[in-house]
Amino acid sequence: MVRESIRIRRTDLSDREFVTHGLPRRLWHDLYHQLMTIGWLQLFVSFALFFGGINLLFGGVYALQPDAVANVNPRGYWGLFFFSAETFATVGYGDMHPQTIFAHAIATLENFIGLTSLALITGLTFARFSRPTARFLFARHAVIRPVDGRPTLMLRCANARQNIVVEAAAQLRLLRNEITAEGYPIRRIHDLPLRRSQHPLFLFSWTLLHVIDEGSPLHGSSAQSLRESGAFLLLTISGTDETTGQTIMARANYGPDALRWNYSFVDILRTDEQGVDHLDYTRFHDVQPLA
Numbered sequence: 647m648v649r650e651s652i653r654i655r656r657t658d659l660s661d662r663e664f665v666t667h668g669l670p671r672r673l674w675h676d677l678y679h680q681l682m683t684i685g686w687l688q689l690f691v692s693f694a695l696f697f698g699g700i701n702l703l704f705g706g707v708y709a710l711q712p713d714a715v716a717n718v719n720p721r722g723y724w725g726l727f728f729f730s731a732e733t734f735a736t737v738g739y740g741d742m743h744p745q746t747i748f749a750h751a752i753a754t755l756e757n758f759i760g761l762t763s764l765a766l767i768t769g770l771t772f773a774r775f776s777r778p779t780a781r782f783l784f785a786r787h788a789v790i791r792p793v794d795g796r797p798t799l800m801l802r803c804a805n806a807r808q809n810i811v812v813e814a815a816a817q818l819r820l821l822r823n824e825i826t827a828e829g830y831p832i833r834r835i836h837d838l839p840l841r842r843s844q845h846p847l848f849l850f851s852w853t854l855l856h857v858i859d860e861g862s863p864l865h866g867s868s869a870q871s872l873r874e875s876g877a878f879l880l881l882t883i884s885g886t887d888e889t890t891g892q893t894i895m896a897r898a899n900y901g902p903d904a905l906r907w908n909y910s911f912v913d914i915l916r917t918d919e920q921g922v923d924h925l926d927y928t929r930f931h932d933v934q935p936l937a
């Protein structure tokens with residue numbers, strides 16, 4: 647078990663950089679999680695390195711007994727390496743084959759490892775490919791403007807997949823540093839109630855509203871106070887994909903610099919002369935100052 651410092655920059659959660667110390671690194675305990683979270687290119691490179699490395703190892707094992715494998719071509723170690731690759735992948739062309747008890751035993755072991763590895767790699771690839779993913783689009787900025795005479799925080803999201811997400815639910819939270827009455831610093835999470843936190847059929851765009859009244863944790867806040875307290879907004883949206891029946895989820899965060907005070911979102915909906923509605927997502931992220 648190795649303990650080391652890890653530097654993490656999670657721009658999808660916060661603009662700040664974190665360094666963790668003293669956590670045990672248990673690679674084999676979290677191998678499945680690691681392989682599920684790395685990129686596809688890294689995954690296939692890992693598979694290739696594993697395949698090449700284990701065949702280099704078995705090629706050396708076959709070389710421990712001279713003439714353990716018949717018809718080795720090319721002669722020498724690299725011929726045994728290619729024989730190992732054929733055995734590991736259960737190809738078995740037939741020209742090269744074990745001809746001693748030692749070689750048969752090693753080939754049997756290699757076949758078992760190869761079949762097991764193939765099953766694990768197939769399962770892992772399918773698990774990654776079939777993993778439910780949300781294609782939710784979040785506006786880059788959140789705006790604060792009067793609505794019905796009260797200051798209101800507005801956030802905009804959309805379903806970029808353009809299929810129906812059933813019973814979508816949104817949750818908005820404020821995270822910031824505070825000082826307790828005893829002078830103890832604490833990181834608090836505040837729930838920000840939304841006017842409507844559920845959408846029965848999330849298909850196109852959805853604007854979420856939080857009224858900043860006397861009971862709101864944002865009451866009396868400014869861009870400067872939010873920046874000084876290390877605050878940011880965390881928006882999560884989940885729902886059931888009607889196509890697959892799977893639960894999908896996505897999140898976005900907004901730091902103080904992503905908030906636009908006394909701005910409004912540019913309207914992306916227009917109706918043509920034939921009464922057809924058009925949604926222009928090229929302006930989805932656009933905001934404009936209030937007149």
